[in-house]
Amino acid sequence: MTEPLLVVEDLVKDFPVRRGAVFGRQVGTVRAVDGVSFDVRPGETLGIVGESGCGKSTLARCVMRLLDVESGRIEFAGRDITHLSRREMRDVRSDLMMVFQDPYESLNPHMRVGDIIAEPLEIYKRRPEGGIRHRVKELLDRVGLRPEHYDRFPHEFSGGQRQRIGIARALALEPKLIVCDEPVTALDVSVQAQILNLLSDLQGEFGLTYIFIAHDLDVVRHVSDRLCVMYLGQISERGRCEDVYRHPRHPYSASLMAAVPIADPKLARARKPIVLEGEIPSPLDRPGACRFHPRCPRATEICAAEDPPARQFEPDHEAHCYFPVERWPLDDPSELASRTDPDAAVQSS
Amino acid sequence: MTVLDVRELRTTFQTREGAACAVDGVSFTLERGRVLGLVGESGSGKSVTSLSLMRLLPRGVSVEGQALLNGFDLVTADDADLRRLRGDEIAMIFQDPTTSLNPVYTVGWQVEEMIRLHNEIPRAQVHQRARDMLGAVGIAQPAARLDDYPHQFSGGMRQRVMIAMALANNPSVLIADEPTTALDVTTQAQILVLLRRLRAEFDSAIMLITHDLGVVAEICDDVAVMYGGRIVERAPVDEIFESPRHPYTWGLLDSMPSRATSGRLRSIPGTPPSLTELPGGCRFHPRCPVAMEKCRTDAPALRSAGGGDDGHLDACHLAAEQKRARGQGLASAPAASR
Known part of the structure; x- marks a missing residue:
């Protein structure tokens, strides 16, 4: 197996909680990323899904080293970058780039488009063949814009x-x-499809590796090779994308998938919806042990008492749960609540 | 039964770049107990349509045409009429429940205000009704929650409060403008289940504005697809997904990752037009893969392709057989992938 391009081990990120308007005094911390581990292999797309507040964007910023982490390890292309200084990070950054959600906020409105694209080349003092302007026009063309867009804002x-x-x-x-x-x-459906196609073309052409973060499960399924599902700062399930979608094991992934609207009215009517109670708790008062247990239809005392272990299913498919979902899809939503006791199963067999 | 009959609605904004016709001759009806989905991308005019019906647009924006709510024309209604109708006969819920609730009043006060304004009943009854409404939209311990302020509610709970307010006087028409767009997917599922239940309970006509065809499939009975200020296709929901006839509808369905059959999505080229530079003829022709010469000059009327009365209308010059063949080919592909 090829060496992973990025390895993240047991990453933890806290944010201070302050009280008071001006001289805010720190009254506690919020753990936004709580012991996350995963790896990304060269040329693949790793999808990270989760609802708002699950820590997926914070995780991205930690991996980019835009935020410092409390503990854990980030290894990129065989090099430990967890504690590199800003200066040392410069060597790494040229290999590690980010595309942001809001194209209205992430481009400097005072700069011409050509200069925005040329900026990384200037900073890294690259001298591309044919000159920077030529290279930028090439890039404009590659992403489906026209060379004459160079001087626009x-x-x-x-x-x-x-x-x-x-x-x-x-x-x-x-x-x-x-x-x-x-x-x-932030894009309209028809435009969204164009950008997804573009990202996929570029990946094939340049052998790019992506970490793709989104809350839209259909989009993530479409682009990802492997998938991590996050809930309250932790990865609750991960595996090959098709394995996870075909048979989600963690009750949270299962309810998430069951909540996605189906773009087929007959199937939508036939399906009995699985509706999760409640909403994601505030990270300020996270439940202990399994983070999902207060909303989980399968939870028992043990889920509130001890961290669930990782259970392996297909190779490279694991979920942190005491009572993983046995079969999928469910004939009836109430099945999600009826778990088989793993101990009982062992005794009877 | 028709409760709202919209005829040739036309809304024009005056901008520095000239007149922008955001809604350009839109006609449809809302029926009691049914949900009409108004679908389109940004700038298609779907939200302006709802704001025109609620008469919530600033002065100086011209609204023409007719919108008959149980026979009473909303377009020509004066302020006194509107005060009487809004919240009573026609109510609206917005995308962002955070900014649509007043942060300095309790939730109970706001729900009660809605009831008080339209009913002369004793205070105790108002209070009771507010409590019942919160209960009906699935808020636990409604009596206690009445005294809470909006910031003490989560996003999904605020949207429930908005729905409780909108339905408090059992309106004939409920307009829901992207009611689940700001919510997480599990919360969206809760709100959709709630809307489906309330539709049966309250028997209102619902107009649901959304860009998400998945939400449409889940909850709508009829669909109107908008593009560039016009309705380009209108049909019962099954028809839209099984035999879509307008090339724009094909493009929208093709753009959805969940319906993709291969790695590439068949997207629509280009971007939705700006309202001040709308193309002539069929507004979709610059992005249309099957546009003909005629499409540049003649705007196609919204009519039945087969000439029959099957309730399926589209505005496209393409021959009926072509539309049928392409539309059905498109619909049969994705079923296998799910």
Whole structure:
């Protein structure tokens, strides 16, 4: 098996909680990322899904070293980058790029599009063949914009075109890994499809590796090879994308998938919805042990008492749960609540 | 039974770049107990349509045409009429429940205000009704929650409060503008289940504005697809998904990752037009894969392709057989992938 390009081990990120308007005094911490481990292999797309507040964007920023972590390890291309200084990170950054969610906020409105895309080349003092201007025009063309867009300003572009500019900027230094944080969320459906196609073309052409973060399960399923499902700062399930979608094992992944609207009215009517009670608790008062137990239809005392262990299913498919979902899809939503006791199962066999 | 009959609604904004016709001759009806989905991308005019019906647009925006709510024309209604109708006969819920509730009043006060304004009943009854409404939308311990402020509620719970307020006087028409867009997917599922239940209970006509065809499939009975200020296709929900006839509808369905059959999505080229530079003829022709010469000059009327009265209308010059063949080919593909 090839060496992973990125290895993340037991990553922890806290944010201070302050009280008071001006001289805020720290009254506690919120653990936004809580012991997350995963790896990304060269040329693949790792999808990270979860609802708001699950820590997926914070995780992306930690991996990019835009945020310092409390503990854990980030290894990129065989090098431990967890504690590199800003100066040392410069060598790594050219291989590690990011595409942001909001193409309206992430482009400097005072800069011309060409200069935005050229900036990484200038900073890294790259001298591309044919000159920087030529290289930028090449990039514009590659992402589906026209060379004459070079001298325009971001406000002259639509959301989809701005996202193309952001992608061209991320490509400028020919990085190995691009972290895409909700890259299509702000776009219309038809434009979203164009950007997804573009990302997939570029991956094939340049052998790019993606971490693709989104809350839209259909989008993530479409682009990802492997998948991590996050809930309250932890990865509750991960595995090959098709394995997880075909048979989600963690009750949270299962309810998430069952909640996605089906774009087929007959199937939608036939399906009995699985509706989770309640909402994601605030990270300020997270439940102990299994984070999901207060909303979980299968939870027992043990789920509230002890961290659930990782259970392996298919190779490379694991879920942290005492009572993983036995079969999928369910004939009846109430089945999600009726767990088989693993001890009883052992005794009877 | 028809409760709202919209005829040739036309809404024009005056901008520095000239007149922008955000809604351009839109006609449809809302029926009691049914949900009409108004679908489209940004700038399609779907939200302006709802704001025009609620008469919530600023002065100076011209609204023409007719919108008959139980026979009473909303377009020409004066302020006194509107005060009487809004919240009583026609109510609306918005995308962002955070900014649509007043942060300095309790939730109970806001729900009670809605009831008080339209009913002369004793205070105790108002209070009782507010409590019942919160209960009906699935808020636990409604009596206690009445004294809480909006910030003490989560996003999904706030949207429930908005729905409770909107339905408090059992309106004939409920307009829901992207009611689940700001919510997480598990919360969205809760709200959709709630809307489905309330539709049966309250028997209102619901107009649901959304960009998400998945939400449409889950809850709507009829669908109107909008593009560039016009309705380009209108049909019962099964028809839209099984035999879509307008090339824009094909593109929308093709763009959905969940319906993709291969790695590439068949997206629509280009971007939705700006309202100040709408193309002539069929508004979709610059992005349309099957556009003909005629499409550049003649705007197609919304009519039945087969000439029959099957309730399926589209605005496209393409021959009926072509539309049928393409639309059905498209619909049969994705079923296998799920």
